[in-house]
Amino acid sequence: MAPAAKIPSMLSDDEKKKLQNRLRRVIGQVEAVGRMIEDEEYCVQILMQLSAATGALGKVGQIVLEQHLKSCVTEAIESGDAADRDEKLEELIKIFRKYAGVID
Known part of the structure; x- marks a missing residue:
């Protein structure tokens, strides 16, 4: 991967804050999945939590x-x-x- 070029900010401070909040929620969801696996919770519940985290991360993207x-x-x-x-x-x-799942 090529090094990222330094560019002017494309996000306002408010947008950055909103994205950081979304990412904190995703982190919480992923940590919850880890706890659910450790606690051997029902697989469907784990999958639902994974789906929620994936959707939230997709929204950030x-x-x-x-x-x-x-x-x-x-x-x-x-x-x-x-x-x-x-x-x-x-x-x-x-x-x-990449978003379409077609990776070269």
Whole structure:
């Protein structure tokens, strides 16, 4: 994986706080799954908790992707720099493949 480039923040302080809160909830859900496994709780209950954590983490990803489209990708397109635009489009293709479960 290439090193991340330092870019201006795509998230406001309020958006960062909301994402951090979501991530704390995900961490709590994952920790709960660990306790449920240790306590040998019913498999279906564990699966339900895993589903909730996966959904919550997916929502964080959706928010970050949306902000990326609104900031970094839009900026690359509006800049008129064809190389920057093409790079951002390639990044998006890779991201969409991963989200769709198609990993190269």
